[in-house]
Amino acid sequence: MRNERRILAVVPARGGSKGVATKNLRPVLGVPLVVRAGQIAAELDWVDRAVCSTDHGGITRAAHDAGLETPFFRPPELSGDRVGDLEVLTHALRETEADDGTRYDVVVMLQPTSPLRRPEHVTATVDRLIADDLDAVWTVSPTDPKSHPLKQLVLDSEGRMQLFDERGADIVARQQLAPVYHRNGAAYAITRDCLLEQGSILGERAAAVVIDEPMCSIDTVEDFLTCEQVLRDRIAAGEAPPPAPRPDKLTFVVDIDGVLAGITQGNDYTKSQPLRDHIEMVNALAEAGHRIVLFTARGSATGRDWSEHTRKQMDSWGVRYDDLRLGKPSADYYIDDRLVSLHDATALAGVASSGRISPETQKGISPENPNGISPETNTEANGGSREPSGDA
Numbered sequence: 525m526r527n528e529r530r531i532l533a534v535v536p537a538r539g540g541s542k543g544v545a546t547k548n549l550r551p552v553l554g555v556p557l558v559v560r561a562g563q564i565a566a567e568l569d570w571v572d573r574a575v576c577s578t579d580h581g582g583i584t585r586a587a588h589d590a591g592l593e594t595p596f597f598r599p600p601e602l603s604g605d606r607v608g609d610l611e612v613l614t615h616a617l618r619e620t621e622a623d624d625g626t627r628y629d630v631v632v633m634l635q636p637t638s639p640l641r642r643p644e645h646v647t648a649t650v651d652r653l654i655a656d657d658l659d660a661v662w663t664v665s666p667t668d669p670k671s672h673p674l675k676q677l678v679l680d681s682e683g684r685m686q687l688f689d690e691r692g693a694d695i696v697a698r699q700q701l702a703p704v705y706h707r708n709g710a711a712y713a714i715t716r717d718c719l720l721e722q723g724s725i726l727g728e729r730a731a732a733v734v735i736d737e738p739m740c741s742i743d744t745v746e747d748f749l750t751c752e753q754v755l756r757d758r759i760a761a762g763e764a765p766p767p768a769p770r771p772d773k774l775t776f777v778v779d780i781d782g783v784l785a786g787i788t789q790g791n792d793y794t795k796s797q798p799l800r801d802h803i804e805m806v807n808a809l810a811e812a813g814h815r816i817v818l819f820t821a822r823g824s825a826t827g828r829d830w831s832e833h834t835r836k837q838m839d840s841w842g843v844r845y846d847d848l849r850l851g852k853p854s855a856d857y858y859i860d861d862r863l864v865s866l867h868d869a870t871a872l873a874g875v876a877s878s879g880r881i882s883p884e885t886q887k888g889i890s891p892e893n894p895n896g897i898s899p900e901t902n903t904e905a906n907g908g909s910r911e912p913s914g915d916a
Contacts, residue, residue, distance in 0.1 A: 558592075803843055
């Protein structure tokens with residue numbers, strides 16, 4: 525509790541992301557974003573409960589590792605890229621209160637995509653909310669005058685240009701520009717009544733905590749590099765400890781066709797071609813010391829023994845693995861509580877990945893499969909599975 529207010533911390537971390545695959549699991553200096561958010565929550569001894577709102581099994585496991593609870597699973601209708609913070613936080617608040625029978629006074633949102641936050645940023649946000657009896661307090665950063673709204677331009681469909689705001693025509697010197705700020709995602713503190721009664725994360729009475737030091741809200745691979753450099757500078761200056769290495773070694777079971785090999789028509793694996801992007805990711809896991817088990821349904825429907833051919837194929841493609849197992853049953857769908865994509869796997873293991881794969885690999889395209897035959901076409905190797913070809 526903080527000044528007699530019961531506090532719920534919510535880390536929103538959906539699995540989907542258009543910019544970077546499984547962004548919330550991607551590591552910054554070896555620590556996944558969702559784990560970093562959980563570590564901050566753990567340092568706030570006044571937080572009564574810290575939960576993660578997610579729709580993704582891999583994120584659930586990473587959240588647990590960081591001490592976050594997942595008493596509910598975010599429903600599909602709240603997992604799209606056009607769902608707002610209000611809906612996610614309202615759902616998290618109601619579900620948590622139903623789970624533990626507790627009424628929370630304040631909800632603190634810690635977005636994983638702001639890994640440069642410090643515990644004191646969050647504390648200052650909540651303290652401002654309580655001291656001034658506000659509906660909401662957000663952390664913000666000063667906006668560079670070069671990006672001031674009055675200096676922005678817009679283009680129409682034919683490329684004709686005009687000022688975003690007509691008042692910009694009167695600006696001749698930057699001294700005329702009133703300071704403006706942008707949200708940096710480090711912390712949001714919002715009262716229960718603001719969320720449930722006003723239906724807002726801003727409310728009628730809002731204020732800000734201004735953070736002058738470098739902050740970053742991650743949307744791209746380049747943003748990860750920027751954040752990592754800031755953290756390295758903090759470590760070099762003695763302002764932050766280096767991240768603890770992951771001591772555990774994991775076992776990953778990896779399918780072959782549609783993951784490491786392009787899909788072939790008619791189950792003729794002699795024509796299979798390698799998906800190099802994915803092979804590089806699996807090899808990176810192996811090089812980091814993790815155990816790789818290849819498990820395939822080749823021959824399970826026809827009874828033909830593809831073991832020797834498959835072994836030679838994997839070796840000739842340079843796939844690093846510890847064990848190759850055939851006998852995976854053919855099925856329409858596979859249901860597994862530990863199913864993750866290759867991008868999830870590299871993030872969970874703290875292994876660097878570009879976060880991008882070629883369009884050809886995304887479609888399972890190879891020289892022998894120029895049209896990107898869908899996995900369900902190859903019912904023996906994939907059991908009719910309609911999982912995307914990138915799923916391990």
